[in-house]
Amino acid sequence: MTGINLGLLSTLLIIQTPILFAALSANVASRSGYFNVGIEGLMTISAFFAVVFSHFFQNAILAFILTMVLGLVQGLILYFIDNKLKVNSILAGIAYNLIAMGLTSILLNLLGDRGISTSLQTIPFARHSVSIMGKEIYYNISSILGILSIFIIYIFNEKTVLGIRIFSVGKSVEFSKISGLNINKYRLISLLISSVLASMAGASLTLGYLPWFSRDMVAGRGFIGLAIDVMSSGSALLSGFFSVVLSFMFTLSNHQSLFNLKPELLELIPYMSVFIIIILRIQLVRIKKRKYEKNKGII
Known part of the structure; x- marks a missing residue:
């Protein structure tokens, strides 16, 4: 049982x-x-170009850094669409998702690959391990960065002037303008x-x-990230918690030997978990609101 649990933990750290x-x-x-x-x-787009960078430079760390730079470029594109072209952010995001799917498919075809980047030799992150109770738990640098990012973003959001000003802009544009804050500047930084x-x-x-890289390999993880943000009500720490919970569901769905269910049913576990948690979260907020109104004599 310990071996199974530690195996699940290793998978969880990566997923x-x-x-x-x-x-x-x-x-x-x-x-x-x-x-x-x-x-x-x-x-x-980042997943695809991370493979391209890794192939040409034969260095996973450099490929990761270059992909972050590419992220900055994509952020500028989204900001231009939102701020200069005045396109609704939701419509712009949907369009960007469709463009990303089409662009990566075209680039794969240009490489001569069909559906998966077989012609590109990817150098992945080195895998490290730590021994616990005689069993090995595996991890890589991105999994460590992910965990550290929870606390970095929390400190940025709650303890820095920049993070607080960004929150002020999101909370009330009018108040921010009265306070002399540059709305476009802080939205650009956050984006x-x-x-x-x-x-x-x-x-x-x-x-x-x-x-x-393969077509559709992101598999809705971006939308799951949006759902987690809704569930966490803007808290970076809660975002980290719900990410672990939902990732655990993905981990369970990958360990088919633990269940006597069809693989197709197991693949539904993470997505159904998102649906259920969102409903429970909304109901909890409603209960708290009704309790508050009752105590105040509003109802």
């Missing part, structure tokens, strides 16, 4: 990383009032940080989880 980065990406953007629906597309985190999510898929 949770893309979901965690996606959730933190949504968290940073939403605090400025920007609902970054394009996380899925950001992850898709750039969000895009870099999304690019890290995509890169961790192909450099830390699977050493190749």
Whole structure:
């Protein structure tokens, strides 16, 4: 049993990383009032180019850094669409997701690959291990970065002037204008940080989880990140918690030997978990609201 549990933990450390980065990406953007629906597309493009960078430079760390730079470029594109072209952020995000799917499919075809990057030799992150109770738990640098990012984003959001100003912009645009805050400046900063985190999510898929790129490999993780942000009500710590919970569901679905269920049913576990947790979260908020109104004599 211990071997199974530690095996699950090793898988969890790897699987949770893309979901965690996606959730933190949504968290940073939403605090400025920007609902970054394009996380899925950001992850898709970043996952593909992480493989390309890794192939040409034969260095996973350099590929990861270059992918983060690519995330900055994508963030600038989204900001231009939102701020200069005045396109609704949700519509822009949906369009960006579709463009990302189409672009990566075209690039795969140009490489002569069909559905998976077989022609590119990916150098993934080195796998490390730590021994606990005589059993090995495996991890890589992206999984460690993911865990550290929870606390880094929490400190940024709650303890820095920049993070608090970004939150102020998202909370009330009018009050921020009266206070003399540059709305566009802080939304740009939050969107750039969000895009870099999304690019890290995509890169961790192909450099830390699977050493190749395939069509639809992001598989809704960007949308799960958005759902986690809604569940966590803007808290980076809660985003980390829900990321671990949902990643555990993904981990269970990958260990088919633990259940006497069809693989197709097991694959539904993570997505149904998102649906159930969101419903429970909404109901909890409603209960608290009704209790507050009752105590105040409103109802």
